[in-house]
Amino acid sequence: MQEFGLTLVVLALGIIMSVYGYYDAAAGRPNTFLNFDNLIDGIATPMSYYAIMAVGLTIVIITGGIDISAGSIMALSALGTAAALQLFPSTAPAWQVLPVAVVVALGIGLLCGTINGGLIVGLNLHPFIVTLGTMSIFRGLANVLPPEKTLPSAGKRLPAAFTTEFMRVEVWGIQPMPLIIMLLCVALGWVYLRMMVVGRETYAVGGNEEAARFSGLPVAWIKLRTYAIAGLAAGLAGLVSVGRFGTASTSTGTGYELTVIAAAVVGGASLLGGRGTALGALLGTLVIALIENGIIVMRFAQEYRLIIIGMAIIVAVSFDRLSVYLSARRGNQRA
Amino acid sequence: MTDFIQFRSITKTFGGVTALRGVSLSIGRGECHGLMGENGAGKSTLGKVLAGIHKPSEGDVVIDGTPHIFSSPREALSAGVAMVHQELAFCPDLSVAENLCMGHYPRRFGLLIDREAMADRARTLLNAIGVNLDVWQPMRDLSTAQEQLVQIAAAVGTNPRIIVFDEPTSSLAEPDVHNLFRLIDDLRQRGITTIYVSHRMPELFRLCDKISVLRDGQYVGTLGKDEMTHDAVVRLMIGRSVEEYFPHHLAGSPGDTVLRVRNLTSPGLFRDISFDIRAGEIIGFAGLVGAGRSEVAKALFGLDPRVTGTVEVNGQPLQLQSIQASMRAGIGLVPEDRKRQGAVLGMPCRANISMAVLDRVNRAGFLNDAKEKQIAANFFDQLHVKASSLEAPVNSLSGGNQQKIVLAKWLARGGRLLIVDEPTRGVDVGAKAAIHALIDGLAWKGIAVMLISSELPEVINLSTRVIVMRDGHIAGELARAQATQEAILRLMAGVEMAS
Numbered sequence: 085m086q087e088f089g090l091t092l093v094v095l096a097l098g099i100i101m102s103v104y105g106y107y108d109a110a111a112g113r114p115n116t117f118l119n120f121d122n123l124i125d126g127i128a129t130p131m132s133y134y135a136i137m138a139v140g141l142t143i144v145i146i147t148g149g150i151d152i153s154a155g156s157i158m159a160l161s162a163l164g165t166a167a168a169l170q171l172f173p174s175t176a177p178a179w180q181v182l183p184v185a186v187v188v189a190l191g192i193g194l195l196c197g198t199i200n201g202g203l204i205v206g207l208n209l210h211p212f213i214v215t216l217g218t219m220s221i222f223r224g225l226a227n228v229l230p231p232e233k234t235l236p237s238a239g240k241r242l243p244a245a246f247t248t249e250f251m252r253v254e255v256w257g258i259q260p261m262p263l264i265i266m267l268l269c270v271a272l273g274w275v276y277l278r279m280m281v282v283g284r285e286t287y288a289v290g291g292n293e294e295a296a297r298f299s300g301l302p303v304a305w306i307k308l309r310t311y312a313i314a315g316l317a318a319g320l321a322g323l324v325s326v327g328r329f330g331t332a333s334t335s336t337g338t339g340y341e342l343t344v345i346a347a348a349v350v351g352g353a354s355l356l357g358g359r360g361t362a363l364g365a366l367l368g369t370l371v372i373a374l375i376e377n378g379i380i381v382m383r384f385a386q387e388y389r390l391i392i393i394g395m396a397i398i399v400a401v402s403f404d405r406l407s408v409y410l411s412a413r414r415g416n417q418r419a
Numbered sequence: 420m421t422d423f424i425q426f427r428s429i430t431k432t433f434g435g436v437t438a439l440r441g442v443s444l445s446i447g448r449g450e451c452h453g454l455m456g457e458n459g460a461g462k463s464t465l466g467k468v469l470a471g472i473h474k475p476s477e478g479d480v481v482i483d484g485t486p487h488i489f490s491s492p493r494e495a496l497s498a499g500v501a502m503v504h505q506e507l508a509f510c511p512d513l514s515v516a517e518n519l520c521m522g523h524y525p526r527r528f529g530l531l532i533d534r535e536a537m538a539d540r541a542r543t544l545l546n547a548i549g550v551n552l553d554v555w556q557p558m559r560d561l562s563t564a565q566e567q568l569v570q571i572a573a574a575v576g577t578n579p580r581i582i583v584f585d586e587p588t589s590s591l592a593e594p595d596v597h598n599l600f601r602l603i604d605d606l607r608q609r610g611i612t613t614i615y616v617s618h619r620m621p622e623l624f625r626l627c628d629k630i631s632v633l634r635d636g637q638y639v640g641t642l643g644k645d646e647m648t649h650d651a652v653v654r655l656m657i658g659r660s661v662e663e664y665f666p667h668h669l670a671g672s673p674g675d676t677v678l679r680v681r682n683l684t685s686p687g688l689f690r691d692i693s694f695d696i697r698a699g700e701i702i703g704f705a706g707l708v709g710a711g712r713s714e715v716a717k718a719l720f721g722l723d724p725r726v727t728g729t730v731e732v733n734g735q736p737l738q739l740q741s742i743q744a745s746m747r748a749g750i751g752l753v754p755e756d757r758k759r760q761g762a763v764l765g766m767p768c769r770a771n772i773s774m775a776v777l778d779r780v781n782r783a784g785f786l787n788d789a790k791e792k793q794i795a796a797n798f799f800d801q802l803h804v805k806a807s808s809l810e811a812p813v814n815s816l817s818g819g820n821q822q823k824i825v826l827a828k829w830l831a832r833g834g835r836l837l838i839v840d841e842p843t844r845g846v847d848v849g850a851k852a853a854i855h856a857l858i859d860g861l862a863w864k865g866i867a868v869m870l871i872s873s874e875l876p877e878v879i880n881l882s883t884r885v886i887v888m889r890d891g892h893i894a895g896e897l898a899r900a901q902a903t904q905e906a907i908l909r910l911m912a913g914v915e916m917a918s
Contacts, residue, residue, distance in 0.1 A: 279785050279786060280784050280785050280786060281777050281780070281781045281784060281785070281786055282784070283786075284770060284777065284786060285777065287763075287766060287770070288763050288766065288770070288774060291763035291764070291765045291766050292759070292762070292763040292764065292765075294759050294760045295759070295760055295761055295762055295763050295774075296763065296774070297722075297742070298720075298722075298742075298752065298754050298760045298761070299774040299775045299828065300742050300743060300746045300775055301774070301777075302743070358763070358765045358766075359765070
């Protein structure tokens with residue numbers, strides 16, 4: 085089972101880091117890895133954007149597609165949300181602010197995702213090409229549309245009801261909101277893929293699009309809604325980001341798409357389609373987040389970060405292929 | 420005849436599965452030796468061991484007195500063994516010449532490809548087996564039969580002493596099969612030893628000097644030319660004899676017209692197709708590959724965006740070009756290409772069977788697991804699918820059982836008209852009989868069946884009537900009594916039929 089192997093990897097990384105953190109800590113000080121501040125602020129919160137988008141992307145990858153425009157959609161959503169919320173006074177009540185934030189962020193994500201899906205299905209173009217194009221277009225819009233490079237504009241602040249009292253709300257000294265939203269997303273993704281008819285259709289299209297068509301499944305619609313969901317997830321990531329930082333900029337989410345793809349693939353999604361799970365997306369993101377955090381805790385020079393992450397991706401995917409190969413050899417292969 | 424090739428207690432295991440178990444077998448020089456067995460019996464594996472594709476786990480092969488254990492096709496080739504594969508492996512966008520010379524392109528200045536020399540070599544290779552083709556056309560444009568000829572030319576071009584043919588006729592139509600046979604006879608006359616792996620008995624009887632039979636990975640016996648009878652082979656293959664199948668549905672009388680097709684036309688594929696199928700009838704469609712039979716089937720199922728004409732199902736006009744409309748009208752299609760169009764190979768049997776009835780296991784958007792399992796299990800048992808469980812992925816099943824899963828998918832949906840396109844291609848004898856009985860049983864229950872098959876005995880045996888297609892139109896219709904092999908072949912090939 086895929087998730088089992090990943091869980092072992094996560095546990096192994098966690099144990100190595102905890103042991104390191106125990107010896108690393110000065111006498112009488114807490115473990116430098118295994119403490120709430122590091123686990124939440126250092127790992128869970130930063131990984132939440134990636135994990136939310138990785139769940140959406142995993143659904144796309146299961147159909148055999150790809151979406152590399154997620155980071156740009158996230159930027160548009162964050163900027164749009166900031167632009168809408170700065171119209172409110174910074175003391176505006178939650179019942180006014182939160183619905184606006186959610187509708188704007190998710191609406192932008194859904195719209196962008198539907199554009200992706202519409203182009204892919206309508207023009208019958210390869211999803212890589214389409215989302216390569218829209219990645220650039222959405223990022224360009226994020227540069228052009230806002231009046232300033234960073235929102236809210238100078239002198240303005242986003243309503244506290246959205247930032248410090250919602251996305252950054254403190255409970256027992258930690259800020260759990262991004263973590264909660266991430267877990268909620270994974271749970272929804274799990275239900276979608278595992279328990280719903282739409283999920284089964286997703287696997288069928290990815291496993292063999294032709295056979296799915298020959299069974300009467302509405303393949304075009306299935307693919308379209310998949311990209312819409314990935315856009316929705318990117319929009320949600322934008323919402324979390326703008327709420328947590330209180331600002332959004334034209335460079336929000338730049339380069340995130342690659343980390344998200346890496347997370348999905350490490351999580352067991354097959355770029356050939358037909359394989360992947362929501363839990364895998366979470367665990368894949370967690371593996372990358374743990375390695376990133378480890379680089380910080382162990383005080384490796386940040387310059388090595390990209391090299392280590394890159395190697396980790398290749399190692400993880402090779403192990404995955406190896407396990408697939410071994411289980412296939414165990415299965416019956418006769419001539 | 421001396422033993423030219425000797426398999427000495429060959430065992431081959433894949434992981435935990437034993438495909439061959441201590442097979443010992445001798446083949447004489449210049450012989451055409453048939454290898455038979457049900458799917459999974461190990462006949463292809465044995466051929467592949469000889470051709471170096473599979474390295475035996477135990478045992479070796481003695482060729483002309485020299486023992487070999489090949490671990491790559493290259494080693495086998497240098498010992499004079501070439502193979503013509505069941506699945507054709509070419510680069511579809513490269514030309515015939517480029518494919519034929521692959522790996523040893525003639526060069527100019529050591530760097531550039533000498534196109535003239537390449538074309539010459541390709542032509543020489545093709546001429547050696549009496550084939551004339553434009554060597555610059557891309558592989559993609561060739562018919563399956565032509566592709567296979569190119570593959571044989573490539574094999575013969577290596578100057579082998581032995582050629583292994585692995586199910587070479589599985590995707591060929593009748594006249595191409597005759598050409599292939601002539602070619603194999605010709606090779607034999609040149610002293611090349613041929614190993615012919617197939618499960619089509621008439622072919623083996625016609626071609627082979629001897630037939631060896633494998634069952635469950637073990638050698639069962641060898642039959643000489645005078646001992647080759649259908650019964651003898653089947654008895655060796657499955658350990659018992661099977662009776663000729665006589666369809667039960669003929670005992671009933673056909674009901675109302677279920678399908679009425681008038682002037683169905685799709686530019687470039689078929690034209691003016693008109694026929695009826697009544698409830699309880701099996702209408703066999705014979706014709707060459709490319710005559711338009713599968714194309715008509717796809718059009719009836721809503722897969723042809725350019726089709727025109729009128730189709731009525733139970734008197735109601737059918738909206739063309741929509742799969743959903745066809746399915747609502749009660750049409751099901753078991754497509755010709757099981758692996759590409761029939762099953763999602765990586766998904767479990769359960770999910771494959773339920774694929775056309777997802778609307779019925781949909782409870783407010785959620786999968787009704789219990790109901791899905793119940794539907795799937797019902798047809799899984801009814802069709803006697805041999806698989807480790809309902810949850811086994813379809814690609815772990817044998818060809819015959821994969822086909823049963825695809826059939827189960829449409830049986831689960833039910834309906835008035837079932838189109839089955841090559842239902843027993845690549846299926847072993849046992850499963851074949853089961854599938855025939857199943858199709859017959861459907862007609863007996865009053866379902867209209869459109870049966871497309873390139874195996875004439877299948878069409879003749881099962882059908883109420885036979886429609887023969889040629890070059891995209893209906894060449895003729897034969898009642899069961901008139902539908903002899905000869906009559907069908909004559910219609911299939913038209914007036915200029917030579918043999």
